[in-house]
Amino acid sequence: MVTEILHIKNLELVASCADMLQIGTRNMQNFDLLVESAKTGMPILLKRGMSARLEEFLLAAEYILDSGNDRVVLCERGIRTFETATRNTLDLNSVALACELSHLPIIVDPSHGTGRASLVKPLALAARAVGAHGLMVEVHSDPRNALSDGQQSLDFSQFADLISALGA
Amino acid sequence: MVTEILHIKNLELVASCADMLQIGTRNMQNFDLLVESAKTGMPILLKRGMSARLEEFLLAAEYILDSGNDRVVLCERGIRTFETATRNTLDLNSVALACELSHLPIIVDPSHGTGRASLVKPLALAARAVGAHGLMVEVHSDPRNALSDGQQSLDFSQFADLISALGA
Amino acid sequence: MVTEILHIKNLELVASCADMLQIGTRNMQNFDLLVESAKTGMPILLKRGMSARLEEFLLAAEYILDSGNDRVVLCERGIRTFETATRNTLDLNSVALACELSHLPIIVDPSHGTGRASLVKPLALAARAVGAHGLMVEVHSDPRNALSDGQQSLDFSQFADLISALGA
Amino acid sequence: MVTEILHIKNLELVASCADMLQIGTRNMQNFDLLVESAKTGMPILLKRGMSARLEEFLLAAEYILDSGNDRVVLCERGIRTFETATRNTLDLNSVALACELSHLPIIVDPSHGTGRASLVKPLALAARAVGAHGLMVEVHSDPRNALSDGQQSLDFSQFADLISALGA
Numbered sequence: 264m265v266t267e268i269l270h271i272k273n274l275e276l277v278a279s280c281a282d283m284l285q286i287g288t289r290n291m292q293n294f295d296l297l298v299e300s301a302k303t304g305m306p307i308l309l310k311r312g313m314s315a316r317l318e319e320f321l322l323a324a325e326y327i328l329d330s331g332n333d334r335v336v337l338c339e340r341g342i343r344t345f346e347t348a349t350r351n352t353l354d355l356n357s358v359a360l361a362c363e364l365s366h367l368p369i370i371v372d373p374s375h376g377t378g379r380a381s382l383v384k385p386l387a388l389a390a391r392a393v394g395a396h397g398l399m400v401e402v403h404s405d406p407r408n409a410l411s412d413g414q415q416s417l418d419f420s421q422f423a424d425l426i427s428a429l430g431a
Numbered sequence: 432m433v434t435e436i437l438h439i440k441n442l443e444l445v446a447s448c449a450d451m452l453q454i455g456t457r458n459m460q461n462f463d464l465l466v467e468s469a470k471t472g473m474p475i476l477l478k479r480g481m482s483a484r485l486e487e488f489l490l491a492a493e494y495i496l497d498s499g500n501d502r503v504v505l506c507e508r509g510i511r512t513f514e515t516a517t518r519n520t521l522d523l524n525s526v527a528l529a530c531e532l533s534h535l536p537i538i539v540d541p542s543h544g545t546g547r548a549s550l551v552k553p554l555a556l557a558a559r560a561v562g563a564h565g566l567m568v569e570v571h572s573d574p575r576n577a578l579s580d581g582q583q584s585l586d587f588s589q590f591a592d593l594i595s596a597l598g599a
Numbered sequence: 600m601v602t603e604i605l606h607i608k609n610l611e612l613v614a615s616c617a618d619m620l621q622i623g624t625r626n627m628q629n630f631d632l633l634v635e636s637a638k639t640g641m642p643i644l645l646k647r648g649m650s651a652r653l654e655e656f657l658l659a660a661e662y663i664l665d666s667g668n669d670r671v672v673l674c675e676r677g678i679r680t681f682e683t684a685t686r687n688t689l690d691l692n693s694v695a696l697a698c699e700l701s702h703l704p705i706i707v708d709p710s711h712g713t714g715r716a717s718l719v720k721p722l723a724l725a726a727r728a729v730g731a732h733g734l735m736v737e738v739h740s741d742p743r744n745a746l747s748d749g750q751q752s753l754d755f756s757q758f759a760d761l762i763s764a765l766g767a
Numbered sequence: 768m769v770t771e772i773l774h775i776k777n778l779e780l781v782a783s784c785a786d787m788l789q790i791g792t793r794n795m796q797n798f799d800l801l802v803e804s805a806k807t808g809m810p811i812l813l814k815r816g817m818s819a820r821l822e823e824f825l826l827a828a829e830y831i832l833d834s835g836n837d838r839v840v841l842c843e844r845g846i847r848t849f850e851t852a853t854r855n856t857l858d859l860n861s862v863a864l865a866c867e868l869s870h871l872p873i874i875v876d877p878s879h880g881t882g883r884a885s886l887v888k889p890l891a892l893a894a895r896a897v898g899a900h901g902l903m904v905e906v907h908s909d910p911r912n913a914l915s916d917g918q919q920s921l922d923f924s925q926f927a928d929l930i931s932a933l934g935a
Contacts, residue, residue: 270799271775292793295774295800314681314818314847317516342520343818344512345650345679348485349524352510356517356545359553377524385527389557438631439607457628463606464631482650482679482849511650511849513818653852678856680848684821685860688846692853692881695889713860721863725893 265308265399271299278303288313288340288375291323301330308399310338310372317357321365337361337369338399341376350378350415353386355393362394370397374415380406383417384425391429400425433476433567439467446471456481456508456543459491469498476567478506478540485525489533505529505537506567507558509544518546518583521554523561530562538565542583548574551585552593559597568593601644601735607635614639624649624676624711627659637666644735646674646708653693657701673697673705674735677712686714686751689722691729698730706733710751716742719753720761727765736761769812769903775803782807792817792844792879795827805834812903814842814876821861825869841865841873842903845880854882854919857890859897866898874901878919884910887921888929895933904929 266281268274269290277284283306290296291312300307307327311320320337327335339358341351353376361369371390373383387398403409403416417425434449436442437458445452451474458464459480468475475495479488488505495503507526509519521544529537539558541551555566571577571584585593602617604610605626613620619642626632627648636643643663647656656673663671675694677687689712697705707726709719723734739745739752753761770785772778773794781788787810794800795816804811811831815824824841831839843862845855857880865873875894877887891902907913907920921929 272799289796293797293800295776296797314513316514342512342514343681344510344520344522345482345681346484346510346522346525347683348528352512352520352522353524354512354514354520355523355554355557356521356550357514359545359550359557360516360547362553363549377527379528381531382524382527385530385561386523388560389523389527392556392560393553440631460625461629461632463608464629513847513849515851650849652850678848678850680846680856680858681818682820682846682858682861684864688848688856688858689860690848690850690856691859691890691893692857692886693850695881695886695893696852696883698889699885713863715864717867718860718863721866721897722859724896725859725863728892728896729889 268296268300271296274299274303278305281305283308283336286310291315291320294326297323297326298330301327301332304332304334306334306336307332308336308338308370310340311342311357313341313343313351315342317360317364320357321361324365324367335367336397337365337367338372339369339376339395340372340399341378349382351376353377353390355389358390358395359393368396370399371395372399374399374401374412374417378415380415380417380421383415384421384428387425388428398429436464436468439464442467442471446473449473451476451504454478459483459488462494465491465494466498469495469500472500472502474502474504475500476504476506476538478508479510479525481509481511481519483510485528485532488525489529489535492533492535503535504565505533505535506540507537507544507563508540508567509546517550519544521545521558523557526558526563527561536564538567539563540567542567542569542580542585546583548583548585548589551583552589552596555593556596566597604632604636607632610635610639614641617641619644619672622646627651627656630662633659633662634666637663637668640668640670642670642672643668644672644674644706646676647678647693649677649679649687651678653696653700656693657697660701660703671703672733673701673703674708675705675712675731676708676735677714685718687712689713689726691725694726694731695729704732706735707731708735710735710737710748710753714751716751716753716757719751720757720764723761724764734765772800772804775800778803778807782809785809787812787840790814795819795824798830801827801830802834805831805836808836808838810838810840811836812840812842812874814844815846815861817845817847817855819846821864821868824861825865828869828871839871840901841869841871842876843873843880843899844876844903845882853886855880857881857894859893862894862899863897872900874903875899876903878903878905878916878921882919884919884921884925887919888925888932891929892932902933
């Protein structure tokens with residue numbers, strides 16, 4: 264189970280029951296949280312800040328590595344641009360470049376990266392094509408009635424279709 | 432042969448020898464050029480403005496269609512963002528969404544879209560995965576000595592490798 | 600009277616009755632229009648492209664100067680950013696920098712630059728403070744019923760208040 | 768003395784000697800730091816995230832207010848755009864709009880907002896014209912040899928000139 268860690272004070276509790284800690288996009292440069300999370304020794308999923316340049320993203324990961332924890336997975340989840348037709352702009356250029364520049368694995372979140380359920384499958388396939396090491400996809404039993412992020416969530420049938428398309 | 436048309440005064444000359452007219456990114460909202468090019472009846476390759484929203488891109492294509500020419504191919508070539516590690520940010524979200532919203536074919540230019548030769552292959556594969564109907568790739572016999580865009584041009588060997596990877 | 604020139608074919612007609620030709624933001628890199636407008640010898644108001652860097656803006660002006668017409672006025676009208684609370688982001692940094700880098704006069708359009716009537720006055724005053732050589736403001740007798748751009752138009756009373764605040 | 772607070776663990780020490788705590792741009796959505804800083808009861812200077820929409824900026828301030836501390840000063844310090852001629856793009860639109868939407872005072876940092884010493888004075892004057900309640904300016908006895916941010920720092924003579932221009 265991957266759990267987003269928002270507050271340092273919850274770190275002990277969350278670490279006791281999660282398998283991996285996620286640092287969310289708004290906290291990519293919350294250096295306290297990076298360092299304290301790293302010190303748990305647990306694997307860390309670091310999401311790219313919504314306006315972080317690739318260089319800043321890789322440097323944020325260094326805070327975790329420098330704290331003695333090398334179990335870091337990067338996650339591209341879309342950047343903020345002028346385009347309003349999609350919630351964010353998924354930056355697959357940076358995924359391909361991160362594969363060149365860094366030894367760290369990088370996964371892609373096409374749910375936040377597009378904000379539209381219908382775009383999750385094509386962008387998931389594109390993420391694989393560009394070399395991503397994994398995917399993070401939002402799934403909900405009833406997206407229309409989801410409390411949050413329903414528009415970008417797949418239902419079970421759509422998720423099965425995605426898995427089938429990936430041949431996984 | 433696809434030839435970029437920059438000036439209306441050259442339209443007759445270019446149309447006499449090219450197979451397809453390209454409207455470049457800086458001219459996407461040059462309505463004179465759109466309409467006059469359309470009137471030649473030739474197929475038109477319309478490149479997305481570097482800061483055009485998808486809606487504006489599709490509306491620019493309407494100028495050509497409305498002039499009685501339905502031989503339009505759209506081309507995503509990267510948008511302008513804060514990211515400086517790549518020349519542009521290739522927006523594959525918009526390619527997938529254009530496939531939903533429009534009947535027009537859309538191709539992808541990963542050379543301008545990334546600005547780096549090493550990224551052309553992975554992004555070309557991603558473009559195909561996302562549903563693009565074609566690719567436009569810069570190739571040069573000797574990229575290091577190219578007069579322009581050498582950094583993003585493939586040499587013949589790299590191009591052969593790309594074609595092989597595409598299984599085309 | 601300043602009149603926006605959209606189509607080269609209308610150039611003769613417009614030039615015969617206008618005092619100044621305006622090149623709109625979407626045409627800043629329409630090189631045909633720049634050159635043909637320049638050749639009329641009339642003063643040219645060149646609006647910055649909504650995503651043009653300052654360097655590109657100044658280089659577009661060079662097309663006019665290079666055509667033998669030195670009667671060019673630049674106009675900053677807001678750039679496209681991620682901020683959605685205002686229609687555009689008025690870039691007064693670039694106005695101040697243009698005053699350093701170029702001998703050309705530069706004016707500011709706080710109407711398009713903000714998209715909100717209530718912000719026109721403060722940004723007009725800021726434009727003057729930053730060194731702008733003039734202002735271009737939308738005024739309408741009845742903004743609520745304007746056919747376009749009503750939200751950013753001043754009524755006569757607001758315009759009188761602006762003029763008074765400027766001490767002009 | 769205003770001191771930037773980067774780490775919660777330093778809060779007690781910094782609070783014991785500073786007059787005001789500054790939350791830096793990278794920490795605008797570090798909710799732990801907002802809440803813990805607020806609880807000191809000290810005045811808080813909250814800098815806008817470099818890609819935060821105005822709405823997000825005002826909502827971040829709510830975390831401080833909601834923690835029972837109403838001594839909040841907002842600070843606009845430039846946003847991240849495609850423009851590379853200046854370090855950031857100072858968004859005076861948002862300053863004027865914040866004055867409409869919020870009761871909180873807002874100051875402007877033209878040093879970070881422009882990244883160029885020569886632009887600090889004109890933008891400081893513009894900030895005042897747009898209604899800003901104060902300024903935050905970097906000054907150094909010898910900017911050319913400053914360890915950081917020298918390019919945007921005023922020397923004493925330039926600072927005296929700024930104060931004189933402001934008539935303060």
